[in-house]
Amino acid sequence: MAQPLSAADVVTALRAEGVTVVQVGSWRTHNRNSKGAWGPVNGSIVHHTVTRGTANTVAMVRDGYADLPGPLCHGMIAKDGRVHMVGWGRTNHAGGGDPAVLAQVVAEDYGTRPTPPTRGNSNGVDGNHSFYGWECENLGDGKDPWPADQYDAIVRVQAALCRAHGWSAKSVIGHLEWSSDKVDPRGFTMASLRADVAERLTHPASWNPSSTPTTENAMPNAKDLWSYKNEAQGETSDAYAYLRNTKKELDQVGADLAALRKDFAALVDFIKKG
Numbered sequence: 001m002a003q004p005l006s007a008a009d010v011v012t013a014l015r016a017e018g019v020t021v022v023q024v025g026s027w028r029t030h031n032r033n034s035k036g037a038w039g040p041v042n043g044s045i046v047h048h049t050v051t052r053g054t055a056n057t058v059a060m061v062r063d064g065y066a067d068l069p070g071p072l073c074h075g076m077i078a079k080d081g082r083v084h085m086v087g088w089g090r091t092n093h094a095g096g097g098d099p100a101v102l103a104q105v106v107a108e109d110y111g112t113r114p115t116p117p118t119r120g121n122s123n124g125v126d127g128n129h130s131f132y133g134w135e136c137e138n139l140g141d142g143k144d145p146w147p148a149d150q151y152d153a154i155v156r157v158q159a160a161l162c163r164a165h166g167w168s169a170k171s172v173i174g175h176l177e178w179s180s181d182k183v184d185p186r187g188f189t190m191a192s193l194r195a196d197v198a199e200r201l202t203h204p205a206s207w208n209p210s211s212t213p214t215t216e217n218a219m220p221n222a223k224d225l226w227s228y229k230n231e232a233q234g235e236t237s238d239a240y241a242y243l244r245n246t247k248k249e250l251d252q253v254g255a256d257l258a259a260l261r262k263d264f265a266a267l268v269d270f271i272k273k274g
Contacts, residue, residue, distance in 0.1 A: 031089025094127025
């Protein structure tokens with residue numbers, strides 16, 4: 001358990017970890033503290049927003065909506081990797097969750113993931129009291145890609161918090177690991193995210209790896225699309241080279257097929273004459 005970082009301290013920690021921080025309005029005093037306590041904190045929860053577009057996503061997580069007033073998180077991690085700070089204090093992000101999961105996170109005592117939760121928002125314990133919350137801009141359909149810059153920022157944000165509090169990566173969980181009625185984040189596994197956070201924590205906060213950690217569905221920025229290659233999967237040619245070589249191969253297949261058709265026609269003609 002730990003007392004929450006101050007707004008100034010979290011900005012310092014994030015920037016030290018290489019995170020680009022965008023401070024939205026009076027975020028330092030924007031919270032739901034009138035509804036209950038925030039802290040001691042036990043960990044950090046990662047969410048997805050089910051939205052498209054950074055500007056409207058920032059507005060939504062800051063202001064909330066009819067059934068759930070904002071702020072809905074402490075920071076929103078955009079597709080481009082920038083982290084928009086929208087609130088500090090108690091926020092409406094975690095809702096109710098499983099007390100058994102909370103105990104495992106507090107003790108940092110579980111395997112690759114906590115025990116699957118059996119309680120949710122309606123019958124669980126208060127998570128808004130105990131966790132930092134980070135929304136990530138994504139449709140949450142399992143198809144919307146997670147750009148490398150965004151995923152890298154998620155890793156850095158979680159590492160910054162763990163480093164500041166002396167936590168291990170097991171203090172970082174997904175909403176789906178906290179509440180039985182949630183599915184977020186969708187598109188990467190929390191086990192892989194924790195592994196990347198754990199790796200980062202073995203290095204100084206200023207560490208910049210030679211290759212950015214990527215999710216299975218991660219894609220490069222549009223401007224880098226044609227020069228993209230997944231070196232982790234052993235790819236040695238960029239996307240444009242693959243496309244160019246594929247066209248050559250298709251052209252050759254077409255030529256070979258035309259030759260086969262010519263030979264077949266000649267064979268049919270020979271049979272008929274024989």
